[in-house]
């Protein structure tokens with residue numbers, strides 16, 4: 693399946709173009725250290741909840757996703773703070789690995805990538821292009837049902853469509869199947885739940901972020917310093933940094949070339965969130981211009 697991108701970009705191109713019509717705009721290119729014990733209050737709070745909640749407060753969440761509840765955004769009312777925290781509880785290592793700066797940088801990277809995937813922003817948008825993450829929850833006018841019937845392990849269910857849904861715009865039967873199996877929902881028979889329940893939606897995005905799928909490492913490992921490149925990775929310039937998470941998500945379309953606006957959009961969100969998280973350093977290798985995608 694290496695030839696197929698995990699998540700198809702035309703999805704958000706279509707989605708953002710659509711929003712741009714509705715608000716008469718031109719769309720952008722879319723769409724262990726100090727940590728232990730930190731913020732742990734015992735009782736009902738578990739580690740992850742307290743950690744992620746201490747990094748992204750409800751106020752900060754609102755500032756980051758300033759326009760997610762605008763009526764212009766198809767996802768208005770969907771992506772609430774509580775559902776984000778509950779989903780994060782399922783993945784205790786998210787925002788829980790490394791020193792304070794590392795944990796913030798990882799959370800910023802995740803939020804940046806899901807923002808690009810769901811952006812309603814454009815160049816001259818109110819509050820700037822990077823204040824419009826989490827505007828979409830479902831692909832508008834899918835070009836197909838994203839059924840890859842050569843993936844016999846995850847057979848499509850007749851009548852179901854595996855188009856982009858949720859913060860990471862989960863797409864294809866070969867992603868819905870394993871995501872559902874890992875998270876406890878019927879990904880192949882009931883893919884709709886990803887756009888119907890914000891907690892499930894966030895869980896699919898975090899599942900993608902936290903799960904390595906050979907030959908790709910997990911985005912989590914890349915952002916917390918656990919990634920160990922193979923010789924082939926070194927030869928392909930796939931070294932750690934935010935740009936490598938872009939390569940993991942959509943490298944086949946966006947990496948190893950110059951002038952890709954989606955890459956800049958992802959970086960724009962990342963810079964803004966690092967700033968909002970107290971000016972945490974963005975780290976090396978922001979883009980993937982010189983990296984070979986995994987599929988080649």
Ligand SMILES: *[C@@H]1O[C@H](CO)[C@@H](O)[C@H](O)[C@H]1NC(C)=O
Pocket residue numbers: 841842
């Ligand atoms: C797989 O899908 C293609 C295109 O949708 C179709 O032409 C083909 O017959 C399908 N193959 C199987 C085994 O279902």
Ligand SMILES: *[C@@H]1O[C@H](CO)[C@@H](O)[C@H](O)[C@H]1NC(C)=O
Pocket residue numbers: 772774775889890891
């Ligand atoms: C957030 O979403 C959940 C569904 O996961 C819902 O039960 C809850 O009422 C929502 N909270 C707010 C404040 O909208």
Ligand SMILES: *[C@@H]1O[C@H](CO)[C@@H](O)[C@H](O)[C@H]1NC(C)=O
Pocket residue numbers: 927928929982983984
């Ligand atoms: C790796 O990056 C260097 C520049 O830093 C570039 O010259 C080289 O072509 C890149 N290698 C590959 C395989 O893209």
